[in-house]
Amino acid sequence: MRDDLTFAERVHRELREVRWPEPAEIRARARRRSRRTAVAAAIAVLAVVSGSAVAVGDRDGAVVPLASWAERRLSQPEPEPSGQAEIPQEALLEPADVGVRSNVRLGDTGLGEQVQVDPLLEICADGRGLSGQRTVSRYSRSQSLLQKDTHGQTWSSGGLVLTQDVYRLAPGASARFFTGLDRIVTACAGWTEVGPRPWGRGIVTASVAHTWRAVERDFAGDEAVLLRHALSQPVDVATGKPLDVRFPSESRMVVRVGDLVTVIVPASELGVDGPNIVGSTSDAKLLELGRSAARRLCVAANPSC
Structure with a gap:
């Protein structure tokens, strides 16, 4: 024993x-x-x-x-960069930073995810032969801030407040990221999309012109840009007549601190009829939100702030 x-x-x-x-x-x-x-x-x-x-x-x-x-x-396996690796929850915005009440948070983490600023912008980049400008992250963390209805049981139609993705890039890639993004935005300044759209009781082939432009730059972190996406009134290709529908502009922020890049999209800019932190305030509110995001990123950035 x-x-x-x-x-x-x-x-x-x-x-x-x-x-x-x-x-x-x-x-x-x-x-x-x-x-x-x-x-x-x-x-x-x-x-x-x-x-x-x-x-x-x-x-x-x-x-x-x-x-x-x-x-x-x-x-010769790829060396693992030194410094912090995984992205902690503390690096993301808190509901108190947003200024709109949020009582639910959904999140996810990933490895080797592509940095996505705007899916439509990526489609345009592919059409312009710029698909090679895409950047793949080492680590990523995302969140969606939501708001339950007054009964606290079901989601209201405007339940989404904002989405945020944070990506950790390889050494050197973070410094090149905004250069590649600017190249794509410039190439897609006047991109026309043609495709089927529901109209009345049927489907029509319509054309819509897309434009992306930088509204503000370098307002937070090491680099930052507030992008605005505008869509023209669609035109029926068969008749040449404009369709009686208009689309609101869409805004999103991209902020970099060290090797971290975050993409923030307010809910109203996703086409959700809900809390509008853009329409009810000026762009100054968005810029302040970007500064709050930069301060949050500092806890996990390489090099640290």
């Missing part, structure tokens, strides 16, 4: 000396394994399909055998 206790005590003592990896380290190892698996799978597929040697272009423009390229990728 004493021998059993001695063995248990020894195991217990040795376990205390074991260094358990942090969650970020575990995820980093998983990403590296995923990359190795993907490369190995690609090699196997190409070998079966072609049955011959395949070459790919290296970064410096030289053509090297695929096997050499794969071996180099597997032997």
Whole structure:
């Protein structure tokens, strides 16, 4: 019996000396394994399909055998940047920062998510051949602030207050992000979308002109922009006549602090008939909200504020 206790005590003592990896380290190892698996799978597929040697272009423009390229990728895994990794909840806006009552918060986290400013802007970027400007984050955290109805049981039609996404970018990518965003906004200053739209009791093919412009810049954090998206009155392509419908402008803020970038979209700008923190106030309210977001990001940014 004493021998059993001695063995248990020894195991217990040795376990205390074991260094358990942090969650970020575990995820980093998983990403590296995923990359190795993907490369190995690609090699196997190409070998079966072609049955011959395949070459790919290296970064410096030289053509090297695929096997050499794969071996180099597997032997040189991407280093994990130093500093904070995962994004804590404290880095996001609090309901008290918004100025509109919110009693429900929904959130999510992610890895390797694409930084999304505006889905329509991305469609335009693809059409302009700028899909390569998209940025993929290391870590992300998102939230939606909502408001329950007066009964506290069901969602009111205007239950959404705002959405916020926070992305942690790789070293160097955060400094280049706004340059790429400006390039896309400039290219999409006059983009016309043509497609089917419900009208009356049927469907018509209508054209709508989209315009994005920077209303304010550098009002918070290291970099910031308040984007305004305007849509023209749609026109029936078949008849050339405008349709009797108009769309409100849409606003969203993009703020950067260190390696963190946040995208904030007020609910009214999502087409939700609810609390309107834009229509009931001036843009000054949005700019102050952006400054509050920058202060929140400071707790998790690399380098810290």
